[in-house]
Amino acid sequence: MKYSLSIYGILTIIWLILLALCGLIGILIVPIDSQMFTNLMSYLISISKVLISSIAIIAWLLFWYKSMNYILSYELSKNSS
């Protein structure tokens, strides 16, 4: 049962990070005032927004994968001891 609780923990953290990602994307999708910037600058800002979102999503997936690996090795070592 203890072990199942850790999967519940991972699922909860993954869900919370997913919500946080929504918040981040929410901030990023606010349209920029193009009058303030040159065309090139607006273009660079748009690219940066996509990059930041992509990096955040990749980091989320990496965290997910690493946490599962960690829990598996921890539980297996506990089992063998």
Place this chain on the structure above:
Amino acid sequence: MYSLFFYITPLIGFILTLIIMPYLIRYMNSINKNGPDVFKIDTPIIPESGGIGFMIIFIFLLIIGTIASPTIVVQQRLLMTTIIITLVTIIGLIDDFKGLSAKIKPLLLIIIALPILIFQIGTPKPVLPLIGPTQLTIFYWFLALFVIAIPANASNMLDVMNGVMSGSGIMILLTAFITSFIIPIDGRIITDDSIYYLRFVSLTMISVLTAFWLFNRYPAKIFAGDTGSLGVGATIGLVAIFGQIEFVMVVALLLHIMNSFSIISSLKGLRERKEIHDRPVSVKDGIITASKNPAAPITLVRLLVASSSKTEKTVINQIYSLVAYCCILAILSAFLIRQELIQL
């Protein structure tokens, strides 16, 4: 909008599936379409491809639903669903009887989602918690290509023990049905058509799947096969996109995604079963033990039995409670979306 037909359809689906299953069990045994239930002590031989039974009834009810649609928009979405689900069932049947490679199957599932991209039936305004409605246009239709392949493969990869795929499918579609009462219909972002579609398709699949689960639950009398697991996954994907509850369904599918994601990433890609030399678990006298081999794929079942060896029944119950937990998180997400829509 909600005629007597809407309420009778699920009942017909449930009764027809209950009637057809014993015949299908006998038929699959007669043609030797069966396989061993490896988690049982006596490894009984169980008929396979039971999914064909409930999928045919589901497609039949979808056709009737398309004809009796209250609006043109619902009719278009149900027609698209009928075509896609029929194609998915055919792919599942080919996989069950002839076998498809691990790389070809997802590719075919992406190809059959192409009509969604071509005809652009749906609303490219997914509603997200903390943000509200978004306007994704081009990117949305690109993502729609994966709306069948991802949930269908995820459902297929979690079809590992008696009743797990069917039971979790019922819970996820029930979550979709409940969500239709949480998210407010404002006519601009969430439309009556989307909600009608969501309720009709989820309720119809729940009814046929519940009848099937009675035969598929522990100890199973029949296995769903790829026909069933791909069909259920594809239905979840279509309910998400045409019912406008994309985010809620992603959360409800978290455990499925976690299982497939860990299998694919630990195997460094999609692999055939015969290509996987190190099994994730071993079974002795009905007790499941996790493999200690670091090269073995990381699966949900391996994670669940890592701390101590367990019986199949215990693992099934743990998977059920984890799926139920994801469904609770999905319903919480639906309430967060509701808050955003109310503020508009």
